[in-house]
Amino acid sequence: MNNMEVLYRQVIMDHYKNPRNKGLVQDELYKTIHIKNPTCGDDITVQSKISNGVVEDVRHDGTGCSICCSSASVMSETLLGKSVDDAIKIKDAYINMLTNKEYDEEVELEEAVAYTGVRKFPARIKCASIAWKAFEGTLDESE
Numbered sequence: 001m002n003n004m005e006v007l008y009r010q011v012i013m014d015h016y017k018n019p020r021n022k023g024l025v026q027d028e029l030y031k032t033i034h035i036k037n038p039t040c041g042d043d044i045t046v047q048s049k050i051s052n053g054v055v056e057d058v059r060h061d062g063t064g065c066s067i068c069c070s071s072a073s074v075m076s077e078t079l080l081g082k083s084v085d086d087a088i089k090i091k092d093a094y095i096n097m098l099t100n101k102e103y104d105e106e107v108e109l110e111e112a113v114a115y116t117g118v119r120k121f122p123a124r125i126k127c128a129s130i131a132w133k134a135f136e137g138t139l140d141e142s143e
């Protein structure tokens, strides 16, 4: 492994062991989406609270592999406080990066860049994207 791969692995393991923004809330201002990935057993729920075009809060909970659970934590921390427009840009760039599509490299992926190595493991791409897809789903529900 080169230095970047070591660093990326550390980011992933840190978020897996100490997940940020974990735990759901009972609040009708939050939109909630639940997604399962049967091939791996990942089971993730994501909540977002959008206010005045800003991602005011992101929560997540669930069970799954280290890639899935850590990426939910990274997603929540990366998108928290961003405008909805920026959150969508980051989400699109991240998903496209993972799936080897063209993406806007000007978009700052922050710690989510740690998942670049997942591209080499097609079976794990869904694990790394499920929480982001769930977040996307929470936006669809709010007009």
Ligand code: ZN
Binding pocket: 037, 040, 041, 042, 064, 065, 066, 067, 068, 126, 127
């Ligand atoms: Zn998984």
